[in-house]
Amino acid sequence: MKCKECQMENIEGALFCEECGAKLDEMRELVEIAAEGGNTNIVLAASDGSRLEIPAKDEVIIGREDPISEVFPDVDLTSLGGMEKGVSRKHAVIHRSGTDFTVEDMGSTNGTYVNRKRIQPHAPQTIKPGDEVKFGKLSLSVKAA
Amino acid sequence: MKNELNVRCIMSKDALPVTGSEQAVYALIDIKPKSGIISGAMAANFALVLDRSGSMDGEKMANMKEAVGYVLDHLSDHDLVSITIFDDQVETLASNQVAQNRDRIKANVESVIARGGTQISDGLRAGLKEAMKGYARERVNRILLLTDGRTWDDEDASLTLADEAGKQSIAITSIGIGDDWNEKLLLQIAERSRGNSHWIQNPISILDAFRQEVDGMQTVAAANLKVTIHMHPGVQPIKIYTTVPMIADVTHKAVKNGIVAADLGTLDGARGQTILLEARVPAEKAGRFRLGEVEVSYDIPTESFKAQKSRTDLFVTFTEDAATATKVNAEVMNLVEKVSAFKLQTRALTEAEAGNIAAATQKLQAAATVFLNLGEDELAETAEKEILGLKKTGSLSSMGTKKLEYGTRKLTQTMK
Numbered sequence: 001m002k003c004k005e006c007q008m009e010n011i012e013g014a015l016f017c018e019e020c021g022a023k024l025d026e027m028r029e030l031v032e033i034a035a036e037g038g039n040t041n042i043v044l045a046a047s048d049g050s051r052l053e054i055p056a057k058d059e060v061i062i063g064r065e066d067p068i069s070e071v072f073p074d075v076d077l078t079s080l081g082g083m084e085k086g087v088s089r090k091h092a093v094i095h096r097s098g099t100d101f102t103v104e105d106m107g108s109t110n111g112t113y114v115n116r117k118r119i120q121p122h123a124p125q126t127i128k129p130g131d132e133v134k135f136g137k138l139s140l141s142v143k144a145a
Numbered sequence: 146m147k148n149e150l151n152v153r154c155i156m157s158k159d160a161l162p163v164t165g166s167e168q169a170v171y172a173l174i175d176i177k178p179k180s181g182i183i184s185g186a187m188a189a190n191f192a193l194v195l196d197r198s199g200s201m202d203g204e205k206m207a208n209m210k211e212a213v214g215y216v217l218d219h220l221s222d223h224d225l226v227s228i229t230i231f232d233d234q235v236e237t238l239a240s241n242q243v244a245q246n247r248d249r250i251k252a253n254v255e256s257v258i259a260r261g262g263t264q265i266s267d268g269l270r271a272g273l274k275e276a277m278k279g280y281a282r283e284r285v286n287r288i289l290l291l292t293d294g295r296t297w298d299d300e301d302a303s304l305t306l307a308d309e310a311g312k313q314s315i316a317i318t319s320i321g322i323g324d325d326w327n328e329k330l331l332l333q334i335a336e337r338s339r340g341n342s343h344w345i346q347n348p349i350s351i352l353d354a355f356r357q358e359v360d361g362m363q364t365v366a367a368a369n370l371k372v373t374i375h376m377h378p379g380v381q382p383i384k385i386y387t388t389v390p391m392i393a394d395v396t397h398k399a400v401k402n403g404i405v406a407a408d409l410g411t412l413d414g415a416r417g418q419t420i421l422l423e424a425r426v427p428a429e430k431a432g433r434f435r436l437g438e439v440e441v442s443y444d445i446p447t448e449s450f451k452a453q454k455s456r457t458d459l460f461v462t463f464t465e466d467a468a469t470a471t472k473v474n475a476e477v478m479n480l481v482e483k484v485s486a487f488k489l490q491t492r493a494l495t496e497a498e499a500g501n502i503a504a505a506t507q508k509l510q511a512a513a514t515v516f517l518n519l520g521e522d523e524l525a526e527t528a529e530k531e532i533l534g535l536k537k538t539g540s541l542s543s544m545g546t547k548k549l550e551y552g553t554r555k556l557t558q559t560m561k
Contacts, residue, residue: 011425013168014480015157016485020511023482023518025471056476058175058417095415097177098151104415122360124415 001025041145042101042129046080046138053145054094054101061106062135063091077138086110086136095124101142103127110136148446150367150412152441152455155188158170160462162470167425169383172459173477174439175454177417178366186447189224189287189362190279191216192241193316194272196292198232202259205293205322208348212355213254219359220244225284228254229274231268232261233297241278241364263294265330266302269317273306276315282369283446285362285411289355292333293322300330307337314369314409316340320354324543328550331544339410341390344551361390366414369452374405374459376437379427386421388480390411392487392556412443421480429463436461483556486515490528490553497541506535512553524552 001010001024008019017034044052052075056059063073064082071089076082088108095102102124105112112119113134119125127133129144149420159173193216195209213228220226221244226240228250238253239246272288280286288310296303310317317338319331322345335342341361343354376382382405384396390413399407409418426436436459444451464470515530531545 011169012166012428013158013161013170015169015171015473015481016515018488020507020512021485021489021515058177058419081549095177097179097417098153100179119186 042127043142043143043145044075044140045132046140048080050080051143052077052140054096056096058096060094060096061086061090061092062094062103065087077135080138080140082135082138085138087138088136091135094127100126103111103133106137149445149450149453150443150455150546151175151179151442152439152457153177154439154457154459155474155477156436156459156461157481158461158470158473160464160466160469160472161426161429162467163429163431163463163465163476165428167427170424170436170461171477171481172422172424172436172439173474173480174372174422174441175417176370176372176412176419176441177413178414183387187365187368188284189220189226190241190276190281190284191220191224191244191359191362192229192266192272192276192279192288194229194290195229196232196263196265196268196294197230197257197259198261198263198292198294199259200263200323200325202296205348205351206257206259208255209291210254212352214251214287215352215357216359217244217247217250219356225279226250227272227279229259229268229272229275231264231271232259233264233267234261235264235267235271237271237275241275263292263296263297265290265292265296266299266306269303269306272379273315276310277313280313282314282444285365286313287340287358287362288315288317288338288452289320289358290317290331291320291322291351291355292326292331294325295397296330300327302335303330304337307334308416311338314408318342318358320345320351321547322348322351322421324547328349328547331439332550332554336462339408342551342554344547361413364414367412367445368410369442369444370409370412371408371442372405372407372416372420373440373442374422374437375440376403376405376424377435379465380436381425382422383423383425384423386483386484386487388419388421388484388557390558392484392557394488394491394553419480421477421484426461431463431465433460433462435459444512460529466547473560480557482515482519483553486512486519486554486556489515490549494541494546494549497535500539502535502539505541509535512549517558521552521556524549527552 003017005022006020061073062075064087065076078086089109104124105121107121131142155173155177224244226244227241239250317340320344441455489512497505513525516525527548
C-alpha cells in the first residue's frame with residue numbers, strides 16, 4: 001500500500017504511513033464495532049424530549065462549554081440551561097467499562113445526584129437506563145441508546 | 146474462578162480482505178475493573194525523593210514543602226511513608242514508617258534549606274532502599290522523584306535503579322520543574338519502572354502533581370497486572386504500546402519469541418489500562434481466523450484474590466467482499482493515530498539529537514499535521530516553532546522538546 005503523501009510502501013492493512021503518519025486507504029469507512037461480549041450505549045434525555053448522545057469512549061466529560069477558559073466538555077449542557085441551573089464547566093465524568101456505566105462528580109460546585117441522592121465527589125456511582133441523574137439543578141434521564 | 150475485570154478486545158477491522166499476502170492488523174485491549182470493585186482500598190508504601198539543590202531555593206522549595214504537607218495529611222494512618230532529600234549529599238528526613246507522626250515529619254521538612262548540586266542516583270538509591278523496607282505485594286509501592294536540575298554524570302546509575310525498582314514492582318513517578326532538567330532521563334526512569342512522569346512549568350503546580358499522585362495511589366483497583374498474548378502460528382506481534390499513565394512503547398520488554406508478555410504493574414480504578422497491539426497476519430482464505438488468546442492476570446489484595454485470570458480470544462474474518470473489509474473501528478483508529486503521532490515525534494527528536502536536521506524537520510512536519518488532525522493545535526504550533534528553530538539553529542529548544550515529549554505521551558489522557 002503506497003502512501004499518497006510520501007510514496008513510502010507500507011504493509012497492506014496499515015492505517016497510517018510509517019514514514020510520514022498520513023492516513024492510508026481513504027476508501028475506508030469508520031464504524032463503531034461492538035467489542036466482544038456486546039456493548040450497550042446510553043443517552044441522557046431531557047424533559048423537553050431532547051436526547052444527548054454519550055460518545056463511544058471510556059471517559060465522557062459532562063459540563064458547560066467555556067471557550068475563554070478553553071473548556072470543551074464531551075457533552076455540553078449549555079443548550080439545556082446549564083449555566084442557569086448551576087452546571088460547572090467540568091461537572092462530571094461518565095465512565096464506561098464494557099456494558100457498565102458510572103457517573104463521577106468532578107468536585108462540581110452544585111453537585112451531582114443519582115436518583116435524588118447527592119453522590120460524593122470523585123466516587124463513581126453506577127448508573128443504568130431508568131435512573132435519574134441531576135447535574136446541579138438540571139435533571140436528565142438515563143435511557144438505552 | 147472470580148472475574149473482577151472487564152477485558153474488551155477490539156480489532157481495527159472485524160473483516161480483512163483476502164489478498165494473498167500478509168497484512169497489518171491492530172488490536173485494542175481495554176482493561177477496567179467491574180463496577181462492583183472498590184478501588185483504593187490498598188494501603189500505600191510511598192517514598193518521596195526530593196531535590197534540595199541550590200536552584201530549588203525560593204518558590205520551588207516553598208511549594209514543595211506545602212505539597213509534602215498535603216501528602217502527609219492525605220495518607221491514611223496505615224499507609225507507609227518515607228522522605229529522602231538530596232543535593233550532592235543525601236539525607237533521610239523520615240525513614241519508612243506509618244504515616245502518623247505527621248507534625249514531626251512536617252517540622253523536619255520545614256527545616257530543609259536549598260543547597261548544593263544535583264545527584265539524582267544517590268537520592269534515588271536511598272529512596273528505593275526506604276521503599277524496599279516497607280515493600281509488600283499487597284501495597285501500592287511507589288516512589289515520587291522531584292527535581293529541577295540536571296544530574297551530574299550519573300544518568301546510567303539512575304536508570305539502573307529505575308530498572309531495579311521496576312523489577313520490584315515499585316513504580317517511580319518522576320517530576321521535573323522548570324526547564325533545566327533532562328526530560329529524557331526522567332521519562333526513562335518512569336518508563337523503566339512503569340511509573341508516570343510530569344513536567345511542571347510553574348512551582349505552584351507542584352501541589353497538583355503531588356495531589357494527583359496521592360489520588361492515583363488511592364484509586365488502584367488491582368496489582369501485579371500482566372497481559373500475555375499467545376499468538377496463532379504465523380501471526381507476528383510487531384509492536385505493543387501501553388497508554389496509561391502515558392503512551393509507552395513496551396515492545397522491547399514485552400515481545401519475545403512471538404509471545405507478548407507485558408508486566409503492567411497496578412491498574413488505575415478510574416482510567417484502567419488500554420494496550421495497543423500491532424501484528425502481522427499471514428495470507429488466509431475466506432473464513433473466521435483466530436489470531437491468538439489474550440490472558441490478563443492480576444491480584445486484588447483487598448479481596449485476597451491472587452493471580453486471577455481473564456481470557457479472551459482475538460478473531461478476524463477474512464472476506465472476499467471488498468466493501469465489508471473497508472470498515473475500520475473508529476476507537477482503534479483514533480488510538481492508532483495518537484500512537485502514530487507519538488512515534489513521529491520520537492523519531493524527529495532522535496534525528497535532531499543525531500544532527501540529522503533534514504530528517505528531523507521532515508518528521509516534525511509530519512507530526513504537526515497529525516497533531517492538527519487530532520485537534521491538538523497547541524502541540525502542532527509547538528512543532529512548527531521547533532521546525533523554524535531547527536532550520537535556524539540546528540537544534541531544538543529545551544522548552545519545545547519538553548512540550549513535545551510530554552504532550553505526545555499524554556495524548557491518550559482525555560481529562561486535561
